[in-house]
Amino acid sequence: xxxxxxxIFKILMIGSTVLILSILLYILYVIMKKGLPSLSWDMIxxxxxxxxxxxxxGGILNAIMGSLYLIFFSVVISLMISVPVVMYLNFTxxxxxxxxxxxxLTFDVLFGIPSIVYGAFGFTxxxxxxxxxxxxxGIIAISLLIxxxxxxxxxxxxxxxxxxxxxxxxxxxxxxxxxIKVITRQLLPGISTAVLLSVGRGIGDAATVxxxxxxxxxxxxxxxQPAASLPLAIFFQLSSPxxxxxxxxxxxxxxxxxxxxxxxFAARYFSxxxxxxxx
Amino acid sequence: MELMTxxxxxxxxxxxxxxxxxxxxxxxxxxxxxxxxxxxxILKNINLAIPDKSITCIIGPSGCGKTTLLRTFNxxxxxxxxxxxxxxxxxDCEDIYAKDTEVTHIRKKMGLLAQRPCSLPMSIxxxxxxxxxxxxxxxxxxxxxxxxxxxNAVGLWEEVKDRLKSPAxxxxxxxxxxxxxxxxxxVEPEIILGDEATSxxxxxxxxxxxxxxxxxxxxxxxxxxxxxLRQAKRIADYVAFMxxxxxxxxxxxxxxxxxxxxxxxxxxxxxxxx
Numbered sequence: 001x002x003x004x005x006x007x008i009f010k011i012l013m014i015g016s017t018v019l020i021l022s023i024l025l026y027i028l029y030v031i032m033k034k035g036l037p038s039l040s041w042d043m044i045x046x047x048x049x050x051x052x053x054x055x056x057x058g059g060i061l062n063a064i065m066g067s068l069y070l071i072f073f074s075v076v077i078s079l080m081i082s083v084p085v086v087m088y089l090n091f092t093x094x095x096x097x098x099x100x101x102x103x104x105l106t107f108d109v110l111f112g113i114p115s116i117v118y119g120a121f122g123f124t125x126x127x128x129x130x131x132x133x134x135x136x137x138g139i140i141a142i143s144l145l146i147x148x149x150x151x152x153x154x155x156x157x158x159x160x161x162x163x164x165x166x167x168x169x170x171x172x173x174x175x176x177x178x179x180i181k182v183i184t185r186q187l188l189p190g191i192s193t194a195v196l197l198s199v200g201r202g203i204g205d206a207a208t209v210x211x212x213x214x215x216x217x218x219x220x221x222x223x224x225q226p227a228a229s230l231p232l233a234i235f236f237q238l239s240s241p242x243x244x245x246x247x248x249x250x251x252x253x254x255x256x257x258x259x260x261x262x263x264x265f266a267a268r269y270f271s272x273x274x275x276x277x278x279x
Numbered sequence: 280m281e282l283m284t285x286x287x288x289x290x291x292x293x294x295x296x297x298x299x300x301x302x303x304x305x306x307x308x309x310x311x312x313x314x315x316x317x318x319x320x321i322l323k324n325i326n327l328a329i330p331d332k333s334i335t336c337i338i339g340p341s342g343c344g345k346t347t348l349l350r351t352f353n354x355x356x357x358x359x360x361x362x363x364x365x366x367x368x369x370x371d372c373e374d375i376y377a378k379d380t381e382v383t384h385i386r387k388k389m390g391l392l393a394q395r396p397c398s399l400p401m402s403i404x405x406x407x408x409x410x411x412x413x414x415x416x417x418x419x420x421x422x423x424x425x426x427x428x429x430x431n432a433v434g435l436w437e438e439v440k441d442r443l444k445s446p447a448x449x450x451x452x453x454x455x456x457x458x459x460x461x462x463x464x465x466v467e468p469e470i471i472l473g474d475e476a477t478s479x480x481x482x483x484x485x486x487x488x489x490x491x492x493x494x495x496x497x498x499x500x501x502x503x504x505x506x507x508l509r510q511a512k513r514i515a516d517y518v519a520f521m522x523x524x525x526x527x528x529x530x531x532x533x534x535x536x537x538x539x540x541x542x543x544x545x546x547x548x549x550x551x552x553x
Contacts, residue, residue, distance in 0.1 A: 094359065164397035167355055168459070172410040172466055173387035186400045 031257060035250030043251055048217045053236065055244045060252050063233035065219045067256070069135060070229060071203045074142035075195055081143075082150035083191070087180055090158040091166060104155070110148035116207035118145045123211040136223040138213025145208050146198035153197055157190025158183075192271035199263050204256065206231035230256040302372035305331050306388075306470050306500045307352060312366035314347060314356070321347050323524045325366070329517075334492055334501045336511040336532075339521035340552060345504040348521070349472055352502065353389045354382050371469075387414065390463025392476040396455035398447035399462075403439050406447045406458055410466035429461040433491055453484025460491065471495075473503040477510065489514050508548065512536060520544045 046059035085103075093100040122141030131137055161183060169179045184191075202208075206229070214226030215236070230252055237249035307329040314322035322344050329335050337345045347356075354375060356362040367374050375385045387410075399406050407426040408416070416422060426443070430436040435457045439450070447458055456476065463471065473492075477485035492501055492514055505511050511518055511532070518535040520528045520543075528535055528544045539545045546552060 092358075094361075162395075162397065164393050164395060165399070166358075167391070168393065168397040168399065168462075169409075171353055171355065171386050171389065171391035171472075172413070172462065173383040174413050175383055178413050182399055 028257070031250050031253045034247055035252075035254035038244070038247040038251040039254060043248065044255060047219060052217070053240055053242075053245055055242045060228075060230070060233050060248070060255070062217055062219050063228040063230045063252065064255060064259075066135075066213070066216075066227035067203055067230040067259075069220065070138045070142055070209065070213060070227060071199055073139045074146060074202055075198060077139065077143045078147045078150050078198060079191070079195070081147055082154055082194070083184070083187075085151050086154045086158050086187075087183065089155060090161070091180075091183065104152075107148045107151050107155075111152055114207070115145050115205045116210075119208040119211050122208065126212060132224075133212060133214030133226045134224045135213060135220045135227040138209045138227055138229070139223075141208040141212040142202045142205070145205065146202045149198045149201055150194045153194040154187060154190050157187055157193075161186055189271045192267045196264055196267045199267075200260055203260060204231055206235055230259075304369060304372055305329055306371060307502070308369040309348075309351075310367040310369070312348075312351065312364070312368055314344075314351060314365075315363040316359075317361045321524050322351070325526050327519060327526055327529060329500060329502055331500045332497055333516035334496050334503060334514050335517040335519060336515035337502065337504045337519045337521060338506075338508060338511050338547075339527075340547065341506070343521045344524040345521055346474055349474055349502060349504045352470070352472055353386045353391060355391075357382060387466050388468050389470040389472055390460070390466065390468040392456070392460055392463060392471065392473040394475045395479045396452060396459045398450070398455050398458060401447065402444045403447045403450070403458065404443040407461050407465050410462060414466065425465055426461075429465045430458075432464060432495070433457040433461045434487065435461060451484075453480050453487065456480055456484065456488060457491070460488070464495075468499070470500045470502065473501070473505075475504055475506055478506060485510075520547065522547070 040059075042057070043059040044064060045061055046057075047062045048058035048060070049056060052058035089100045089103060118141050122137060122144060125140070126132070126134075126137045165182065165186065166179055169182050174182070209227075209229045209232060213229060215228050215232050216226040217228070218225075220227040234249045234252045234256070237245050237252065240246060240249075305328050307327075309325050309327040309329075312322055312325040313320065325348060337348065339345050350356055351364065351368060352370070356364065364376055366376075368376055370385055370388060373380060373385075375382075399409055401409070404423070404426045407429050408422040411422060411425055416425070427436060427440075430439065435454060438454065439458075442449075447455065450458060456479075460471075471492075477488050480488065489510065492503070495501075496516070503511075503515075515532040518528075518530065518532050519526060520535060520539075520541075522543050528539060528541045530540075534540075535544060536548060539548060
């Protein structure tokens with residue numbers, strides 16, 4: 001009986017792994033098959049020219065740059081907010097404090113809110129301040145979306161840091177600031193994972209930027225200009241009736257995937273190097 | 280509870296204590312100390328003068344407040360909001376719980392050795408010189424000299440001199456504990472606090488640590504919380520016995536172990552309870 005149980009679970013585990021892997025591979029296969037033929041140097045080095053969406057010349061550089069701008073600034077802003085929040089939750093408040101528990105619950109709820117809601121919320125805030133769809137609006141909305149992701153994933157690591165480490169540094173006469181530096185060093189692998197997750201979530205999200213960042217055929221040169229983004233580029237091209245344009249959507253998807261994969265590997269590589277020793 | 284005044288050393292402070300601060304009292308003196316966590320009375324009216332330049336062991340059954348007392352010495356309770364402390368605690372004649380006392384300079388006077396060694400997330404050498412660095416010592420050569428000196432003092436130099444740059448977490452747990460001691464010594468403290476510093480170590484490593492304590496006790500005032508009576512018997516010069524948050528008896532090791540005055544002490548030492 002025991003043996004049977006074990007076998008069933010083993011099969012279940014292997015089955016799920018294979019299922020997930022094959023879905024991933026199938027997705028990659030589809031975007032490669034449909035996207036690769038349309039992927040050209042023009043595609044990633046030019047902005048759309050007139051009639052691009054009807055199958056004429058041009059590329060999606062506007063969306064690539066727009067997405068990179070959006071995600072870069074959002075990640076920087078979110079880090080500046082999330083790291084102090086995690087420090088406060090873990091090292092200023094007691095581990096079992098009610099406020100900390102309530103805050104964690106709140107972040108979980110925020111984590112679960114669909115991105116379109118952040119988009120809509122960001123949109124109302126923008127209207128209130130009289131802002132139009134712009135890079136700035138997009139950055140704010142994406143930051144709202146990824147801050148809970150970041151806090152929760154850094155928090156997971158921070159929880160594991162023993163109080164001994166805090167006491168060890170403090171007992172050497174370190175000030176709070178110096179203690180925080182040591183903790184941050186210990187947190188680096190967690191922070192890099194958090195950045196990775198947030199980049200993945202933020203860069204691939206269409207709903208948040210739909211109203212807030214808008215869409216444009218040019219590369220934004222200031223915060224108040226609208227910014228294109230890859231998910232929306234995919235969306236608009238895919239809804240075109242021209243088959244060539246549809247295929248370009250897959251090429252754009254391929255570009256997005258490559259960006260995410262590159263960032264993931266880079267982050268892994270650096271976090272491994274960082275966590276090995278000192279900064 | 281009657282306070283057994285610490286023996287002669289307490290009345291004859293060492294020249295160093297005298298010259299450094301003009302303080303005629305022992306390094307650590309506790310006066311009517313009470314500590315409450317939430318509303319539980321954890322430490323009850325503790326009066327204690329820890330003799331300089333010797334090893335004082337605090338013994339007692341678990342939950343008697345040994346560790347709590349030790350942690351009051353360098354204000355490690357500061358971070359916890361529900362701890363309330365009354366009474367006075369003098370370190371070099373300075374009441375460390377007075378309002379305007381600055382905590383980092385009190386802590387700099389004490390090295391703390393925790394139950395489990397806790398190396399900082401950096402290389403071996405950076406661990407040792409972390410303290411000096413944050414207190415403003417600069418210069419590669421100077422820091423290297425400090426590291427070498429302190430690692431030698433804890434007998435770790437020969438073992439690690441070829442891999443000073445590798446992460447401290449790669450050392451064995453016994454080596455890490457010695458590293459932590461070296462790190463503590465590097466800030467040039469006068470006092471060393473050990474919170475069951477050998478309980479997580481294997482017998483050989485813990486013997487090394489004990490021998491280290493013995494070899495440096497003429498330079499430092501050492502206070503150890505220990506769970507093992509045998510360890511206290513091996514290394515203590517003075518012994519404080521605590522029970523249920525009270526200091527029951529304090530005296531020389533010989534006096535407490537061989538001629539305990541209090542019934543509870545006698546029972547505890549003979550293994551009546553633990």
